Amino acid sequence: MxxxxxxxxxxxxxxxxxxxxxxxxxxxxxxxxxxxxxxxxxxxxxxxxxxxxxxxxxxxxxxxxxxxxxxxxxxxxxxxxxxxxVELVHQSFALPPSFTIAEAMEFGSTRPGGIFSARSLARRWKSHLRDLDISADPNSRIRDLPIEIQQGVEIARALVTExxxxxxxxxxxxxxxxxxxxxxxxxxxxxxxxxxxxxxxxxxxxxxxxxxxxxxxxxxxxxxxxxxxxxxxxxxxxxxxxxxxTTVREGGDIKALTGAGAPESFERTAVPVTETPARTTAPLLEIRTVSTAPDSEGPPLSQIDVSLQPGEILGVAGVEGNGQRTLVRAIAGHADLISGTILFSGADVTRENLTERRRQGLRIIPFERNTEGLSLTSSLWENWSSGALLQGSLLRYVRPAQMRASCDTTLSRWDVLYHDCRQSAGSLSGGNAQKLILAREIDDEARLIVAAQPGRGLDVGATAFVWDALRSARDRGCGVLLISSDLDELFDISDRVLVMLSGRSVGEYSAPYDLQAIGAAMTGANQ
Amino acid sequence: MSGQLTSVLRSLVFVLFALLLCSAIFQTSGFSAVQVLNSIAEGAFLRPNAAAQSLRWGLPLFITAVGVAISFRAGYFNIGAQGQFYIGSIAAAICAEVLTGAPAIIVIPACFIAGMAGGAFWALWPGLLRIRSGTDEVITTLMGNFLASLLLIYVTSGPLKDPSGSGQQASSRPLDSSYRISDSLGVSPVIVTTALVTGLAMWLLVNRSAFGVLAGLAGRNGQMIRWLGAKQWQLGLASFLISGALAGLAGTLEFMGPNGRISSGFLPAHGFTAILIALVANTSVIGTAVASLFFGGLASAALYLPIMVGLPASAIDIINAAIALFITAKSAFVDRLLRVGRRDHG
The missing domain is CATH 3.40.50.300 (P-loop containing nucleotide triphosphate hydrolases)
Known part of the structure; x- marks a missing residue:
């Protein structure tokens, strides 16, 4: 060597x-x-x-x-x-979103200062960007760039100092x-x-x-x-x-978890519990031709149809930014619907707010664990109890000591590693933080679980834990809508996979999954 | 608990630093620091009657500060306590004026309600502006303070003007003595009971109600609460209104108790000291009570300083400012200090 x-x-x-x-x-x-x-x-x-x-x-x-x-x-x-x-590129990007690429480069160089114009900056950094094969205009703003380019810029920023x-x-x-x-x-x-x-x-x-x-x-x-x-x-x-x-896992799981298998060789390891229940029962979740108004948070939904049966995991595949976030917001009642209806077990909930939807068994594991899922500076028990506290009168008497005790019981059942439930949620590792969210969201009253990127950034063990939790929720009759950009994950645990493109559903697939076809649907190559 | 203890310790260290800094200032400007600190302690707590005097200032401060603390917890930076305090006192004064002649048992509760409503109203419009259009409540509540001061000048030199006034300071007509809730000393069963009831109610609200836990979460991460179905703005606005109502209540107490009238520009630092107290107490209700007594003591000593050591009463403002400076400054240094302390003790 x-x-x-x-x-x-x-x-x-x-x-x-x-x-x-x-x-x-x-x-x-x-x-x-x-x-x-x-x-x-x-x-x-x-x-x-x-x-x-x-x-x-x-x-x-x-x-x-x-x-x-x-x-x-x-x-x-x-x-x-x-x-x-030595330069480090962080997991979460650290460039100021309102800067142009050239400004970010100048900001990152170790010898800032002097007077410059937008044009001289662009000139200075153009060749540097070209060397790294970043084709974006140096005058475009970081926040307007697709995530791949942002990362490229981040790397270029790290390399300004040779x-x-x-x-x-x-x-x-x-x-x-x-x-x-x-x-x-x-x-x-x-x-x-x-x-x-x-x-x-x-x-x-x-x-x-x-x-x-x-x-x-x-x-x-x-x-x-x-x-x-x-x-x-x-x-x-x-x-x-x-x-x-660690416990020995199913062969397929371990391959999917570590991304070790060749994607073409995926076989289904998730054993369907029962044959899909007779279609006479109303689906747990039915989204009928829903369109949303465009807003700043993502591309709108356009005439999307989704149907989820109890005891089923429906995977939602798609390149990020094709309306998955809006779909979750629509299910939560946070999106502005122009048309269409949303039904839970046949009952129209289009006009109901999230509190009412949660009362009917909707649970959401949001995309952003640290901002949407948890309040990092608040304690574990506050984070854990908030879901239940919101069901009922705001002025009712609560006993924190009692809540802490049941929080301790639940968290140890969910295998969360922590010292004291009064410690802040920010002190947990990513996997334990996700388990805390699971402990809150997958309770006995949960019937419809929307899991948005639940395994993102988690290690193998924690991801396996999340999958097991979703599977066992399915096995006791919950419906799970799993949104993921990780095809390994989707193929391994979904009963069906739906592909989203530009706010629409462009195809539905069942096992054995055809990676070529799904990949083509994700990128719109089959149209 | 250890987290709470740390935050109390941290505040104590800040106060200590501030006192040291002020001692240095006093010493270099020709006064004996030891003597100054000594007479502060005497004026605040040791002199006969000092405890009552400290309570006189501390109780209204506590009521305002606990409200400020609740709005801070919920993520609203209400720095308009001074204006809400003034509007509360104006509303109470108008109520008393309108109801003159009615029995005290009706007038006093009515004035309390009017004062709280007035204070809450002065928090309502910045709150609505924040929710409707995202207007920064720091700016609006601060402007609200100026508007309230001007309004106070208007009512005391206009509609509520005392015609027999000496002319030095515009004041309202004195409140009929049967409606007064204390003499000019300012400590009476009604005032003490009001403070105790307020403290207990707010402690229960913060520590023993679903609202308290959720408002605390909303203040730290409103987005997360939203994903659980909460209406973050409702929690925030409710806390904000409580905060305004309590400042208004303190204004009512000052009007019906020790002052007996409202005057233009009275107690100009009340709301700001209350903000400082909420910060020193790190928004805990019990911490606010303790800190209020301390700052009440300082206020009481302020009147004693000119007599004892020939320092102007505004020397206390220097101390308050120094504490504010340390409390709001980056606390990394103090945190490290405390961490070292913890390690030493095992």
Missing amino acids: TRQSSVPALSCSAVTVRYGPVTAIAGLSIEFAPDLIHAVVGQNGAGKTTFARVAAGLVRPEHGQITVNGRPLPTGSVPKARAAG SKLLILDEPTAVLSPSGIELLFDRIRRLKSMGVTVVLILHKIREVLAVADTVTVLRGGKHVAGPLPCTELESASLARLIIGDG
């Missing part, structure tokens, strides 16, 4: 980071050889993001040392890390399949330009597609690597990530 022969581009030795009582990384030592694409994988809470933040100077470790190209890097200083050529080491934290989480391809092309191009890239990833398929080496972390500790990807099998890598402690 080249590792022995050259100075590592980035090495950290015996790095330990603690957040209060939680140890995020314990004595981590890794070396990354220069001019390669390295992947760092692991479950949520494995310490991947913390590692990235230490390397970029955002977090000062308690112990340990970082060296860049053999030179020690003072820890805990972003300017020093940037001066040494950085030699680029760390990308879960760059694929927000991208569509074609966006991921574009990203990987970009990363390969960077490699050829002599940039060492460290990718923090979730999916084994993506790791094997782009990385030269892979490093596995688990529970804040180094498990293996950097291992050369050419000598690696997806199954053994999956075992390294998950460890031996």
Whole structure:
């Protein structure tokens, strides 16, 4: 390996980071050889993001040392890390939405200042953008850009300082399949330009597609690597990530979870409980030719029909931004309907508000876990009890101690890891935060569960937990509407899959799923 | 609980810093800091009658501050307590004027209701502007303070003018003594009971009602509550109206109690001190009660300072301003200090 022969581009030795009582990384030592694409994988809470933040100077470790190209890097200083050529692209983009691309570039360069005009800025950054194959106009605003381009700009921003080491934290989480391809092309191009890239990833398929080496972390500790990807099998890598402690899952599940299988080879593993109930019963949810008024929050729905039976998981596939969010808002009663009706079990609820719809058993796991699903600065018990508190008089007497006790009971049943239910929801890891939402939304009265991207950003174990929760809800007769841009997820657990394009339903598929046909429907290629 | 303890400790550290800073200022301007602090303590708590004096200022402050705290919790930054306080006192004064001659048992409750309604009204229009068109309530409530001050000048030098006034300050006619709820000392069973009932009701509302929990959530993340079917604006507006009503109630107490009349520009810092109290208490009801007594003590000491050490009463304003400065400044430093303390204690 080249590792022995050259100075590592980035090495950290015996790095330990603690957040209060939680140890995020314990004595981590890794070396990354220069001019390669390295992947760092692991479950949520494995310490991947913390590692990235230490390397970029955002977090000062308690112990340990970082060296860049053999030179020690003072820890805990972003300017020093940037001066040494280390740049981090965050999972959630950090560019100011109202800036133009050129302004964002100038903002990101380490030597700002001076007087400039819009034209001189555009001129200055045009060639930089062209080198990275970003075709957008430097004068367009960040907020108007599609997400793939935004990410491209984010990467370009990180490279304005001639950085030699680029760390990308879960760059694929927000991208569509074609966006991921574009990203990987970009990363390969960077490699050829002599940039060492460290990718923090979730999916084994993506790791094997782009990385030269892979490093596995688990529970804040180094498990293996950097291992050369050419000598690696997806199954053994999956075992390294998950460890031996977890329960053995169905073969199909593990492949879908780690993205290890070739997509064409997907077989259905979700066993239908019963044959679809006789159509004489009214569907649990029926959306009849609903159209919505255009608003700022997303493309409107246009004449969409959806029907969901009890005991069924209906997957909604589609490239992001094709009306999935509006669909969820329409079901919640938050969208402005121009035409059409929404029925729950045959009863028209088009005019009912969300409180009434929830009373009838509607539960929603919203798209944005941290803003729509939880109040991060509020306590766990407040977050958990809010759904029930809203059913009934606002002035009724409540006993917080009692609510905390039943919150404790419920959360431990849902396997949430926490200290005290008075801690803030923001202190939970992503997986535990999602479990908290599940604990609130999948209660005994739940009948229709709308799950919007429930597995996004979660690790393998937590995603499996979410799927199991949805499956068992289905098995006891709930209807589940699962919106996801992850086809692996949809194929694995949906009984049917509906494809959305531009606010319309453009096709319905059942197992065995034809990836080609669904992919064509998602992009409108079949029209 | 530990979170609450930390926030109380944090506030104490801020107050301590502010006192240190002010001591340095007093010392460098030629006064003995020790002597100043000593006479503040004496004027606030140690002198005979000092406790009653501190209560006189602290009780109305508490009523206003607890309202401010409730609007802060729900995510509305109501800085119009001063204006709501004035409008409340004006409404009560008008009510008393209209009902003159009726028995006290009717007039006093009617004035309380009028005062609270007046204060609530002065919170209603900024609240509606915020909901309807997103107008920042910080701007509207602040402007509301100026409007209320001008309105106070108008009614005290116009419709409610006391013709026998000395002319130094425009005032309303004095309230008939049978309608007064306290003498000029300002501590009476009615006022103490009003403060206690308000405190208890607000504590129950915040800590023992569905409304309290949900309004707290709405203040921290309105979007999340919306996805559960709540009408965030209802929770927010209700809290905002309560806040205005309580400031109006405090105005009524001042009018019917210690002052016995309303005068243009009376108690010009009341609403702002109440905001400070809500911030120091980190919007907790019990914390607000404690902080109100402390700031009531400072207000009482303000009258004592000129006599004892020859400092102008506005020296207390410097202390208040210094506390505000530290409370609103970034608290990272103090947080680190407290964390170090915690680690030392295990």
